[in-house]
Amino acid sequence: MSVRPIHLLGSPVLRTRAEDVDGIDDELRELIKDLTDTMYADDGLGLAANQIGVARQVAVVGSENEPPLILINPRIVESDGNEKEEEGCLSLPDLFAEVARPSKIVVETMDMDGNTVRIEADGIKARAIQHEMDHLNAVLFIDHLSPLKRHMLLKKWKKLRKGKEGYLKHLTPAAAER
Numbered sequence: 001m002s003v004r005p006i007h008l009l010g011s012p013v014l015r016t017r018a019e020d021v022d023g024i025d026d027e028l029r030e031l032i033k034d035l036t037d038t039m040y041a042d043d044g045l046g047l048a049a050n051q052i053g054v055a056r057q058v059a060v061v062g063s064e065n066e067p068p069l070i071l072i073n074p075r076i077v078e079s080d081g082n083e084k085e086e087e088g089c090l091s092l093p094d095l096f097a098e099v100a101r102p103s104k105i106v107v108e109t110m111d112m113d114g115n116t117v118r119i120e121a122d123g124i125k126a127r128a129i130q131h132e133m134d135h136l137n138a139v140l141f142i143d144h145l146s147p148l149k150r151h152m153l154l155k156k157w158k159k160l161r162k163g164k165e166g167y168l169k170h171l172t173p174a175a176a177e178r
């Protein structure tokens with residue numbers, strides 16, 4: 001198990017569009033394992049590779065009773081509906097806001113055998129997939145907000161980060177056990 005530090009708002013990699021993955025290899029398997037471990041260590045619903053400093057098109061979305069959903073070079077091919085729900089992000093801890101997104105999506109992604117597969121999702125799963133795919137495209141949930149709401153959140157962020165240096169959040173074993 002390898003839990004990696006999480007990049008917070010201000011880290012350039014969060015504003016770097018992730019590059020497509022060519023194929024499945026050991027390095028990618030390790031990246032997915034680390035993503036999954038780090039997501040669970042920080043109680044996240046999902047985690048994109050940029051968030052642990054790797055600008056590649058890979059993300060994981062957690063699920064209560066099944067293994068995490070793995071997204072590799074994901075593309076949304078269909079979307080329908082619109083729903084506004086509260087979102088947060090491991091890269092912007094303690095900030096929350098309502099974000100409107102399509103409520104149902106169909107995503108094409110590569111599976112661990114290198115095949116393209118289609119995944120249908122709705123509800124919180126659809127929301128988490130779209131949030132993580134945003135990360136891969138260098139977009140954060142605050143980018144979906146009105147300028148006023150966004151300004152308010154960034155003001156709160158500055159307050160929260162006051163006196164803190166850098167933009168890495170190191171997860172301690174205690175945090176991982178929480």
Ligand code: ZN
Pocket residue numbers: 088089090091131135
């Ligand atoms: Zn996020």
